Amino acid sequence: MRTLAGKPPKSPGAVALMLIAIGWIALIVLAPLVTIFSQALGKGVEAALTAIRDPDAQSALRMTLMVAAIAVPLNAIFGLAAAWCVAKFDFRGKGFLLTFIDLPFATSPVVSGLVWVLLFGANGWFGPMLQHNGIHIIFAFPGLALATMLVTIPFVARELIPLMQEQGTDEEAAAVTLGAGAWRTFFTVTLPNVKWALLYGVLLSNARAMGEFGAVTVVSGMIRGKTNTLPLHVEVLYNEYDYVGAFAVASLLASLALVTLVVKTVLEWRFAGDLAGQRRH
């Protein structure tokens, strides 16, 4: 165990560095956060609550939660499957798959939105056919979900792959020699060994899914009360000079982020050992 007493005394240089770091974070992160809440409450709690209760804001909240509810579980399943493939098996095209998992990290979210327009938009490859059959993807909920999924795909897989690679396949082999079948091995050995990293990846993926702006803007069309998510709704209100409304909705979004952060911190603190595996690399 590390104790404060056991650490060497801090030099003036170290103290100065710490002050700079704390000051910088206060300036860049904390100040805007405080601004959001103070602006939201600038005309009283009632005004902020009214803005949040507004049907369009409620619709945006619903949209955001629905997008997250679809994108996050699908990403969790895909991430787990991909990590399992990559970490436990050798196959042709493994490096290819790894690179592709990372691709959304490397591309601009706007591009991640645009590809769906190119595929399913009115002038896109499949757009006319879909429109003919009455299926709407762009400027509708499916587009929002698709764009969000593309942006958040790496989070779960990236958390799991290093951990599963480190753990190797010996435990699974042991389970098999002891008579366990594939499902039993997966649910009693593989999954429990990665559950905290999985939860951590899901949280990160959820935070990003709820906050995504760039990719979603492109496919949403920003139809108020219909295809706006919370981040888009904030933008709309702000552009209409409704500052209290914009900041009230923004504070709702910030609260969701704070809840995520708290859960993440608790996880890290409680299960430091389980998560440490991947941090060592």
Add this chain to the structure above:
Amino acid sequence: MSLVVENIAKQFGRTAALNGVSLSAPKGEFLALLGPSGSGKTTLLRVLAGLEQPDQGSVTFEGDDFLAIKPRERRVGMVFQHYALFRHMTVDKNIAYGLQAMRGQNRLPSREIKDRVHRLLGLVQLEGLEKRYPAQLSGGQMQRVALARALAIEPRMLLLDEPFGALDAKVRKDLRRQLRRIHEETGVTTVFVTHDQEEAVDLADRVAVLNGGRIEQIGTPRDLASAPASAFVFEFLGDANRLACRIDNGRALFDGFSAPIANAAGQAGEATAWFRPYETALAPENAEGLLVTVTAVLAKGAVLRAECRADDGRVFEIEYPRSGLPQCVALNSRARLTPQRVFVFG
């Protein structure tokens, strides 16, 4: 014969891990697979467990075609080199895993599972540790949990991969004794892999020496010592000296001296003579033998070990009982080296 392995070959990419391996073992035998790393011994063990499928050959166990049986249905207990304990399960859950995984009529009632886990904890002397997690155990304790877990399913055959590889010398010796006791108590056919000849000779009824995916020799430790089949076996089973010789009339002739040949092999002509440090003698400089300089004298348990160097740089090792060191053996002195008994291989 209970276990019959015939002509097993296994290729990984372009390298052949096993190259036509055949062996058999009677029921209850304790068999060691001994060899350097890369000799294929672990691959052979994994083939027996069903974790690797060979490219050709057959494995029969008590009349069953083992290769046709799924690994999970072979009922083979395997102890992995790094134990492979389930890290999120306590010791008792680890041991019970195989019993919990049984299905249908084979499944024991939970009371019996508990009893058996308790009995196994006793067998491997780990009572009181059942609620610990693997991370809270020492290497030796993890090793014994792995053994108990493998024994829990009452395996038809027990396989151990370098069971003592990661342990320090004292724990290793302790566990070796325990493993032998457990083997005597359970009587289960046991195959274990090791690169340590001392361990193999100490534990096993018979030892199979592997090299480059082939079996060089298989036999009792005594057979291997008295009639090694190849220079590789001779060298792998202990420290070895070698010297070029000419074979004539059943003796190895050197430059002005000779020695008897211990094994039958060898036609007249040029050959290499192999001999053990404890079958090598040193004499004063004016006697016959190879002229060497004593470069080191070390006390090693009950023996004294002298390191000698010939003028052309070849190094030899000689062992003497602690009491019997001749006068001529002193650091930096010149002496004459003669083998007392040599092996030659065709």
